[in-house]
Structure formats: C-alpha cells, structure tokens
Amino acid sequence: MTTTDPAAEPDPVLARDIDVACRLTGAFNLRSGQVSDTYFDKYLFETDPVLLARVARQMVPLVPDGTDLLGGLELGGIPLVTVLSSLTGVGALFVRKDAKSYGTAKLAEGPPVAGRRVTLVEDIITTGGAVRAAARALRELGAVVDTVVCAIDRSPSDTSPLADVHVIVRSVLTRADLDDVFVPRR
Template sequence: MTHSDLARRIHAAAHLSGRFTLRSGRTATEYFDKYRFEADPVLLDEIARLMAPLVPAGTEVLAGLEMGGIPVVTALGRYTGLPCAFVRKQAKSYGTCRLAEGADVEERRVLVVEDVVTSGGQIVLSTADLRALGADVREALCVIDREQGGAEALRVEGVALVSLLTAGDLRAAAV
C-alpha cells in the first residue's frame, strides 16, 4: 500500500459529514473520527507497518498516550519488537499507582506515540511526566499531524515530531 492509498483509506474510514459540536463548543459540518481507523484491525495493522520505519534508531521503549495512542503503540510494537508503555494522563490512585504502565521507562530512550496531533499539548504534558520518571524523550511519532501548531510546540520542548500523514495528505486524498 502506498502513502496515498493509506491516506485515502483513512479518510474514507474516519471522515464524517453532519452537524458536530467540537471540544471548543463550536459546531462543524465535518468531523474526523480517529477511533474509526484505530478500531479497524486491518487498517491499523497497515498503519503500524508503515510507521515502523519511522521509529528513530536507538529507541528502547514505545510509549502510547491514553487513549488513542494505546492501540497504535500496541500495533507498532508488533512490527518493531520494542516493548511498550501505556501512559496515563494522570497516575491512578490504586494498585500500582503508576503513570506509565507496562515497560519501564527509567533511563531508557522513549518514543512517544500518538494517533493525531493538533496543538501537541498532551504530548508536551506527557513528555514532562515521562522525563520526570527518568525517560529520555527526544521524538514523538504520530499517525496524523493536523498541522495546527503541534510540531512547533513540541520543538520548543526539545521534541521532534515525526508523522506518517498530515492534514494536507488527507485533504489531497479526498479529491
């Protein structure tokens, strides 16, 4: 499958038309439902296969962010053979009380994995949390960069954003 084919398949699976209320409170007539491509095991597997070559050399742990990064990082781990950590937005208050479940991140080179990046805000917060746990975070990898300032916000924090696709790729696929 080519890059363009993947963009077309993701657009076909996740682009919705109708009336939607956005997180900001505004309404829109188009919506991109990322969970539709994450819930399709065949499509998710193809995404992971094409993302695997984008994993930076030296990466020791793949860290998927709650919630959308979890299926992506699990599928990606199958192709890279790297252990995965599942990063919560905040540590749970019971059981292990851990922020990052699964693979240990302390003193390891960790790649943050996310499904869609808009402003980069959650990656910035989670990177700070992972670094506080002793992780070496230099890059983040996403399926789609919406090209709305996320790469720039991450650069300020010393994190390079690598994306499989961009909003521009999805717009081109819609034609």
Template sequence: MADIDALAARVRAASHLTGTFVLRSGRTSTEYFDKYLFEAEPALLADIAAAMAEHLPAGTELLGGLELGGIPLVTLLSARTGLPARFVRKKAKEYGTRQIAEGGEVAGRRVVLVEDVVTSGGAVLDATRVLREQGAIVEDVLCVIDRQEGGRERLAEIGLTLRPALTRADLEAAEPRG
C-alpha cells in the same frame, strides 16, 4: 508515495467527519478525524502501524502509547518492531501501582511517544513532562495524523521531533473529487 497516497485515502474514507467538533485544545473545528474509526479496522490499523514503523528513529528503546487512542497503535507497533511498549496514562491510577507509565520502568530509556492525532500537541506535552520527570529520554513522537495546526511547532519548543505517518495535506490530497 503511492503507498502513502493510498493509505491517506483509506484513513480519510474511514475516519473523516464533517460538522462542528470541539477539539482537545478547546478549539472548534468543522472537520474531525475520528481515530476510533480507523483504529477499529484491523487491516487498516496494521497498515498504519507499518507506515509508522518506517518513521521510528534509530536508538529507540521503548514505545510509549498515550491513553486512549495511542494504546492500540503502540500495541501493534510493539508487536511489529519487537520494541517493548509502555502505556502512558493521562493521570496515575489512585489504586494498585499508581503509575503514569504502565508496563515497566522508563528511567534512563529512550522513549518514543505514540499518538493518534496531533493538533496542538497538548497531550504529548503533558506526557513528555511526566516521563522526563521520571528520567525518560523523550525526543521523538510518532503519530498517525499531524493536523498541521501548530502541534509540531509547540513540540519543537521542548525539543521534540514530530514524525507523522500522514499530514492534513496528505488527507486533503486524498479527498475524493467529484
């Protein structure tokens, strides 16, 4: 538990912002965890990937990082675990291979999605739908932060298990007292 507490404190210190922020879901929040701030710090990013690797379910064949914040995470997680990565776009390119999932086939393979922050789960739902249409088996999602604002429940509705390294409660517990 001490390791998670220390990681939560580091992630909070690196990325917690206050103000008025519009989230992907369209909702407004007075706090924001800027994933680019923790993803830009190599030592912190490596420790986050280590924490995420502990939640990786048995039987995982591929890691699918969601554009854009999931890409650095999936890259480090792939290097750490030896599992191949796929890079999942928000929409297919209009040129070249025109793929949603870059890096190789997903059909018939057990793909664990990798995301930075889950609030409502909208980006994960979109990616899951497309990957399942391509024949991928998608049942699990790893994320750095579960904001605990309904995403886990929305994902569960379509058979996804959310496996966060940290939750909003972990980050709140790490808030400096003063």
C-alpha cells in the same frame, strides 16, 4: 513541522482509505478547545484491524534508532503502540493521562523508564497538548523523550507544535495529505 524519514513517503492510498473511513464534517470541539469543521474519528481506523495494521506498518520506519521503549498515549495511542511494538520488537508502555490513584499508582504501565529513550506514539496531533504533558511527566520519571510518532499530524505545516518541549513529530500522514485525497461526499 512534521519530520519524516525519506524512506517513509506518505501513502496516498492509505490517506484515501483513512479519509473515507474517518473524516466527519460538521462542528467539532477539539481537546485543544478549538472548533473544527472537520474531525478525523481515529477510532474508526483504530478499531479496523486492516487499517490499524497498515498505519502501524507505516510507523515502523519513523521510529528512531536507539528507541528503548514505545510509549502509547491513553487512549488512542494504545492500539497503535501495541501493533507497533509487535512489528518492531521494541517494548511498549501504556502512558496514562494521570497516574492511577490505586495499586501501583503508575503513570506508565510497563517496564521502568528511568534512563531509557522513550518514543511516544499518538494517533492524532493538533496542538500537541497530550504529547507535551506525557513528555514532561515521563521526563520527571527519568526518561529521555525527544520524538513522537503519530498517525495524523493536524498541526499547521509551517510550525512544530512541540518545539517548546523539544519533541520532534514524525507522522504517517498530515492534514495536507488527507486534504489532497479528499473527495466531498454528497
């Protein structure tokens, strides 16, 4: 189940623009192992400076009060967290899938996380696998992680994909928002 701030109603114009730019149809294997007939190529909006800025601006009111750091998940969350950090003035972390094996051997690049409230930033959530792993890893480092802000929540509308790890999902758009503006292409 997606939780949104009442001040941050879905923007149907943004939904349409993302849908037109990013929706692909066919057979796509997802990270979760599921096969989908629709794929949102997030890199098509994340590499477009205008669309990226519009999405990040919609994320601003979704960031919970008391957030100490914004943690962007590798790779898709990195451009989003960079812009969101700039817009909010809240420091950023770049959260790796696995700690690097050389140099500082960090999982999260940026300031220390112990004792700090980290709001995760992700591009697309379907089952929440990457967010779940990041939340657990950051908690092991002493961070408080209870919220993820994402661009698109593709999970079923009647479930909370991260309830098992007590992480609330706040999304700019849901799959339903994108389906509402979908116009089949010929």
